Amino acid sequence: MGGETVAIVTGASRGIGAAVARALGRGGASVAVHYGTHAAEAEEVCRDIRAAGGKAMAIAADMGSEEEIVALFATVDRELGTVTALVNNAGGIIAVSAVADLEGWMVNRVLAVNLAGPMFCCREAVRRMSTARGGKGGAIVNISSMAAVLGGLPHEVPYAASKGGLDSFTVGLSREVAMESIRVNGIRPGLIDTPIHDQYHGPGFATSFAANLPMKRAGTSEEVAAAALWLLSPAASYVTGAILHVSGGR
Numbered sequence: 001m002g003g004e005t006v007a008i009v010t011g012a013s014r015g016i017g018a019a020v021a022r023a024l025g026r027g028g029a030s031v032a033v034h035y036g037t038h039a040a041e042a043e044e045v046c047r048d049i050r051a052a053g054g055k056a057m058a059i060a061a062d063m064g065s066e067e068e069i070v071a072l073f074a075t076v077d078r079e080l081g082t083v084t085a086l087v088n089n090a091g092g093i094i095a096v097s098a099v100a101d102l103e104g105w106m107v108n109r110v111l112a113v114n115l116a117g118p119m120f121c122c123r124e125a126v127r128r129m130s131t132a133r134g135g136k137g138g139a140i141v142n143i144s145s146m147a148a149v150l151g152g153l154p155h156e157v158p159y160a161a162s163k164g165g166l167d168s169f170t171v172g173l174s175r176e177v178a179m180e181s182i183r184v185n186g187i188r189p190g191l192i193d194t195p196i197h198d199q200y201h202g203p204g205f206a207t208s209f210a211a212n213l214p215m216k217r218a219g220t221s222e223e224v225a226a227a228a229l230w231l232l233s234p235a236a237s238y239v240t241g242a243i244l245h246v247s248g249g250r
Contacts, residue, residue: 005024005028005029005084006029006030006032006076006080007021007024007029007030007031007085007086007087008072008076008086008121008125009031009034009087010034010063010089010090010117010118011035011063011090011091012031012033012034013033013035013038013039013042013045014038014041014194016192016221016224017089017090017143018041018221019220019221019222019224019225020087020089021049022048022052022225023226023228024232025048025049025050025052025055025056026052028053029055030054031049031054031056031057031080032056032059032075032076032083033049033056033058033059034058034060034072034090035058035059035060036060036062036063036090039058039060042060043058045058057079059072063091063112063118064112064116069117069120069121070120073125077128082128082135082136083124083125083128083129083138084129084136084139085138085139086121086122086125086138086139087141087143087228088118088121088141088143088166090113090117091143092110092113092114092159093156093159094110094159095109095110096155097155097158098155099158102158110158110159111158111165113162114159114165114166118142118166119169122142125182126173126177126180126182129180129181130177130180130181130182131180131181132179132180133180135181137181137182138181138183139185139232140182140183140185141184141186141187141228141231142167142169142170142184142185142186143189143224143228144166144167144170144186144188144189145159146188146189146247148164148167148188149188150250163188167186167188170184170185170241170243171186171241171243174240174241175241178240183231183237184240184241185231185239185243186242186244187244188243188244188247189219189224189247190245190246190247190248191210191218191219191247191248191250192206192218192221192223192246193206193207193219193220194221206218213248213250214248215248215249218248219246227244227246231244
């Protein structure tokens with residue numbers, strides 16, 4: 001990473017996204033810190049990046065809205081420059097429900113935010129990065145989940161399915177743009193100690209569930225961020241279409 005890197009990190013106000021944004025900023029990148037509702041936390045991430053000598057701005061957008069995603073990229077074009085690195089981290093469990101009790105809004109929202117949103121972000125990034133379209137290339141990392149291969153925790157099957165779709169999209173897109181100087185990879189985090197677990201499973205869930213893992217501990221956002229930075233970096237120049245497990249052996 002360096003001063004020429006213009007990065008967009010979605011869902012960057014907390015957890016994994018915040019750790020990725022801070023790490024990019026420390027490396028000298030200009031970072032668009034996207035958030036959905038946590039404005040104060042996003043501004044705090046920006047302050048940390050600026051304190052480390054980087055450039056950052058917080059930008060709100062609904063990842064379930066194509067129009068707001070288009071506006072997000074337009075703002076980055078105007079304020080930071082042409083994107084060269086995209087980390088699709090924003091996502092959510094949305095609703096905990098048995099499949100038999102699912103309602104239409106639950107399915108539509110989880111697919112809009114976790115699958116369609118990253119697709120539209122990738123579309124906008126490819127339009128700017130592709131050497132076939134006059135761009136200078138770039139790298140994309142899609143943050144998936146081990147739920148994609150394990151089926152998710154109880155009553156979180158739609159979330160798992162949306163992440164499985166994201167994995168398929170990651171591999172397919174990587175092949176589509178491989179000759180356009182764009183690398184596309186994914187990360188499947190396992191149990192990471194982030195606020196999402198507190199919201200849906202109560203405080204202390206990550207610690208209690210960790211006993212089921214081979215490493216007997218939850219991962220940290222910084223450990224996922226380190227993997228994302230490597231995939232974005234020249235050190236991973238021959239890596240595309242890969243989905244890296246950062247899961248403590250799960």
